[in-house]
Structures are given as C-alpha cells and as structure tokens.
Amino acid sequence: MLKETPQTNIKQNGKIRLCILLTYFNRKDKTIECFNKVRANSLPENTEVTAVVVDDGSTDGTADALHSQHPWINIARAAGNLYWCKGMHQAFDIARKSDPDFYVWLNDDTMLQPDALARLLATERELRAAAGQAVVVVGSTVDEKTGLLTYGGSRRLSALKRMRFARIQPSDKAQQCDAMNGNLVLVSKEAANIVGNLDPTFEHAMGDTDYALRANKLGVQVWVAPGVYGTCSNNSIEGTYMDESLPFTRRWQLMMHRKGLPWRSWLALTSRHAGPAWPLYFCWPYLSLTLGLYKKKKSI
Template structure:
C-alpha cells in the first residue's frame, strides 16, 4: 500500500489536475491523503465532489510544507498494516504523473531495497526539458551539483539515451519521494521546526542516506512539473529590496535561518560551509543583476 501525501494551499486547479493523473494509475494499491492547509479557494469542496475517495486533512494555514506533510504521514503510519510493505509517497500539487508512475517507483524500490526512491522531473510545458535527475553535494564548497544540468544538459532524451534505470543521488526532493515505513521508523518525520517550507526534503533524505538507506532516482518514474508555481524564484534578477527580503522569508529557499540550520545539522565545518553558501547566494544574485 502506498499513501500519497499532498500538501495544498489555494491551488485548486493544479490540485485537480494532479489528482486526476493519480487516478489514471495502473497500480491500484494506494490511498491519496491531501492536507489542505487553510485553502480559501474551494479546494476541499472540489475534492469532495470530484474525488470522494481522497482523504482530506485540514490545517489552519500555518503548517507549511513540512508540517502538512508530517500530518499526512502520521495519518498513514496510524493505518499501515504491520505485516506488509507499506510506503509513503510525498508529492506536490503542482505536478502530474503518467499512468505507470507508481508501478515504476515500486519496481525501482524492489530492485534497490532497502532504499529511498526519487523521481526524475521535466517541465510540463516542455517535456524534453529535464529539471531533476539527482544531485551531488560538496560539504566544503557548499555546492549542490545538479546532474540534470551538468551531466544531461537538461535534456530528457540525453538521459534516456544512457539506458540507465536508476541514478544514485546524495539527496532527494520531496516532489516524488517514495519512502518505506522502515525508513520513517529509523530516521523520524520531516524536520518541520527547522525547515518549515524549504530544505526539509533534503534534510530528510540526507538523514536517511546516513542511516543506511541509499538514495536512488528512478529514471522510469517521471513527474511533470509546473515550473511557474515556484514560490520565490531565485532564477531571475530582482530588486535589492526583494533580494534582502528573501533572506528572511519563510517562502524563500535562501532564508538565512534555514541555511544556518542546514549547515549546523549536516556540514562537517559549519563556518566554512556558511561562508561558501552565502557567498554563492550573493554572487549568484550579483551575476543576475549584471546580466539584466
């Protein structure tokens, strides 16, 4: 049984499309758990009307991604059979998946267990644009190498040409992460206290890897992403004020608080990691400003 956990907040149309894709799956043994964290756009009503089999849990709008995901995971843990393989799949509402998605994830897990399985992702508007295919982490230079870009030049066709079935990775994103119950029993839930919105997925996957669960990206498990829905994009040049605000916003992946906690919890040399990390953030911003 797979419990698919989807946190949502005021993105009814995306949620509807995501759920529709899940109910076209060839794999039948799954339950969808949507955690509606204070939506005001009728998301829960839409789900009740169109997808009555979906379990809807409610939040007040203060859970953020990690808290909402944990609420769904706890619901699943309380109902998982003790004598069978059971999984949690974390997924975002701004995604869609092909009919063989769940089947391919379970197949990848069976081939590499015990492990955690992630998904490759592409731009839903440009399906050959590869967005994710694994990462490499350098703890001394604070560099997160994106294999989709450096190895496959952001081309799905180039990845497929390698005939690989799985790619080992140093971390995994929460968008399409298949987690066996044994992993959660060993490493715990997502760290919603230190990483409410960003980096909770990286932190969890790194903890799982260090606990003895390798991380594999299943090449046959494809997620289509709506890239336009990302919270505060760091890929475009913005005003100094906007950049400054992003350093303190919970909606930003470069918030100083979460970068500090990530370094403190994982980096072998915290000051060195922080200097390199913040230098890369500031340098990247300056380069984007100069290119305008």
C-alpha cells in the same frame, strides 16, 4: 477505480498499501488534475491506494472540490501557516498511524505518467533486493513544454562544495543520489521507520534535502529511478530573491521569507550536513547577496 495491470505482486501476501502524501494551498485546478492523474495510474494487482492531504488554509474551495471528486482522500485542514515541509510533516504523521507499506510524496503540480507508481514500486523492489535493506526512490520530472529535466535527485558537487548539488539526468538505470526534491518520492515503511518523518524545523523548502542526507547517513540509500515519471515546471525566479532586477532591500526581504532562504532553516541544514566548516557555508549566501555576488544559482 484505479486501474490494475497483471504484474507480479510486490508484497507476497495480502495487499500492497500505498499512501499518497500531499499538501496544497489555493491551487484547486492543479490539485484536482494531480489526483486525476493518480487515479488514472495502472498498478499491480492487490494494490490499495489511499491519500492524506493537508489543506493549508485554502480559500478557493479546493478541499470541497477534492472531497466531491475524490472522496477516498483523507483531508486535514490547517490554518495556513504550514507551507510545504510542515504540511508534509503533518500528512506523514497522520498517514503513519495507518501503517501503510509505502508512502508517496507528491506535489500538486506534479502530473504523473499512467505507469509512474507501478514503475516506482518495481524499482524499489529491485533496489531493495540488491541492497538487502530499505531504500528511498526518487522519480524525475520534466517540463511539459520543453521536456527538460526539472526535479529529481542530485549529487554533491565535491567534498569542498558540500552544500552545492547537481541534478542527476535520469538514464535507463537507477543512480544513487545525495539529495532530492520532494516532488515525487517513494518511501517504504521500513525506510520511514529508520529515517522518520520530515523535520518541521524547516519552514518551507530544504526538508526534502535534509531527509535524503539524513537517510544516506543512516544507511538508507537514496536512488533516482530510471527514466521520467511525470511533468512539473520549474518555478520562475522572477519576484524572488534570485531576481537581479529587484533592489537589494527587496531581495533581502525575500531571502528571509519562508520561500526564500530563511536563516533558521538554512542554519539547521548547514549545521547538520556541511561538516566542520558549516559556519562558512551558512554565511556565504547572505554575504554573497550583500556583496552583489549572488547571481542565478542557488546553493541548494
């Protein structure tokens, strides 16, 4: 059973219904550990937690193990061609049919602190009251070994660098952001009704960035919550298109892969959010790699 703490109920009448959204592929141990951390979270009274997860064609027995240890989770199985954004889109779509009060986007390699969910809910309540409207709240994560910031919210560097974002170091106060990583995000029902679902146009990454940018355009503020909410290590650049030790042809192949910077997804993001000069923003990373200018910093 999820533990309860005697905090003031965020919803005045009835239960607070919170739905965890997650997609995974062949990471059984991490996925189980992730939900063990969810299960250990302390929550306000009358909080009901459910989960919708999409198993994207796993072959390591994750779904069976997850069902055995956490039978309360709704598991949807896919063929293995969804990756992150499409998998999360499907989980979101299923979850919205039950109309929960809040959705929590969660990566299976994000290990929550015991009070993470309660703190996110409290922050959302405070920010929504101050803004007088729906908000989205992002939880920051750090590397388990170094304690350095890994994922969270970010700000646009400048009006002239519309597709370059700097991650926001969390402080003791909430901070508004332009973009976000989808590792840990709290989306209220009201915010979801305005912004909608993640866009399955995005083949793997970039859907979280697009969601935050769309939310801000629609008047739904996106905030980085105070403090840190869990651990999640950065993905290594080794073996990716950012790996300068690889030959150009291999780096180009990796760049075009779903987990790189596939042109269809990048086209959707830049054409929507880079302004009138979006063709230049679209072409720049591919030109940079071709000319050997693309080093260790990604454009998003």
